[in-house]
Amino acid sequence: MEEIMSNYREAAELIRNAKSAVAFTGAGISAESGIPTFRGKKGLWSKYDPKILDIDFFLSNPEESWRTIKEIFYDYMGENAQPNRAHYFVAELEKRGVLQGVITQNIDNLHQEAGSSNVVEFHGTANRLICISCHEAYEFTTVSLSKLPPLCPKCSGLLKPEFVFFKEPIPEKAYQDAIALTQNTDLYLIVGTTGEIMPASQVPYLAKKAKVIEINIEPSTYTHTITDIFLQDKATLAVEKLESLLLF
Numbered sequence: 001m002e003e004i005m006s007n008y009r010e011a012a013e014l015i016r017n018a019k020s021a022v023a024f025t026g027a028g029i030s031a032e033s034g035i036p037t038f039r040g041k042k043g044l045w046s047k048y049d050p051k052i053l054d055i056d057f058f059l060s061n062p063e064e065s066w067r068t069i070k071e072i073f074y075d076y077m078g079e080n081a082q083p084n085r086a087h088y089f090v091a092e093l094e095k096r097g098v099l100q101g102v103i104t105q106n107i108d109n110l111h112q113e114a115g116s117s118n119v120v121e122f123h124g125t126a127n128r129l130i131c132i133s134c135h136e137a138y139e140f141t142t143v144s145l146s147k148l149p150p151l152c153p154k155c156s157g158l159l160k161p162e163f164v165f166f167k168e169p170i171p172e173k174a175y176q177d178a179i180a181l182t183q184n185t186d187l188y189l190i191v192g193t194t195g196e197i198m199p200a201s202q203v204p205y206l207a208k209k210a211k212v213i214e215i216n217i218e219p220s221t222y223t224h225t226i227t228d229i230f231l232q233d234k235a236t237l238a239v240e241k242l243e244s245l246l247l248f
């Protein structure tokens with residue numbers, strides 16, 4: 001117990017003294033907002049087939065893919081999922097000038113909704129749908145998902161969520177921004193990611209000059225490699241403890 005609290009005290013001290021911290025987040029930070037993770041015991045892949053997020057499968061079976069995509073992402077998003085304390089903590093660190101930005105693998109827009117302004121969406125966003133024919137983009141709230149797949153109002157082309165499907169490349173700007181942020185940080189805060197999704201999983205290894213604090217309910221691929229301080233708790237609880245030490 002004492003050892004655990006000293007972990008938190010050490011982490012709070014690092015945060016207090018940081019000048020250019022960066023957060024790197026995965027599905028775990030949004031789990032307590034009600035959006036399930038992919039991996040893990042209660043993860044979505046124990047219920048759904050990951051092939052529905054394969055770009056080739058999507059293009060040849062858009063209706064089948066869309067039915068699951070809607071259930072996984074769109075039924076949880078919008079009004080339903082709200083940012084939680086961990087998203088607000090990341091935003092607060094940015095407002096206080098401690099944090100330069102957040103690199104997220106999530107596609108749920110919750111960092112932005114919590115007030116973060118420099119958000120690198122490594123895997124794109126579910127918030128917009130793109131027409132694969134004319135490339136027009138639409139806010140998802142303006143598109144009806146009652147008939148699937150949704151089609152472009154302009155040209156009737158297939159609409160695709162603007163997130164990265166399996167076998168699709170990472171958006172070039174997000175990739176470059178993630179590397180630039182990571183190479184210029186003195187404190188890296190990794191929250192809720194297994195570290196198993198390539199190439200995103202490789203980004204934290206570029207934070208060579210930084211101390212690494214990790215929050216997760218279970219060890220990840222980073223825990224015994226680059227993590228200096230491992231805070232093994234749910235993200236909102238870990239943040240609550242940090243906030244009480246930081247007097248936020």
Ligand code: NAD
Nearest residue numbers: 026027028030037038039105106107108192193194234235
């Ligand atoms: P993952 O699903 O592979 O793993 C989730 C991680 O979060 C695990 O390490 C788990 O131990 C941890 N975790 C679960 N609950 C937690 C909690 N309350 N507090 C702290 N940690 C918790 O997630 P990933 O590595 O981010 O990769 C999944 C990929 O799928 C990402 O690329 C992401 O784009 C996408 N995805 C996004 C969302 C979202 O946008 N919210 C949800 C599911 C999947």
Ligand code: ZN
Nearest residue numbers: 131134152155
């Ligand atoms: Zn179109």
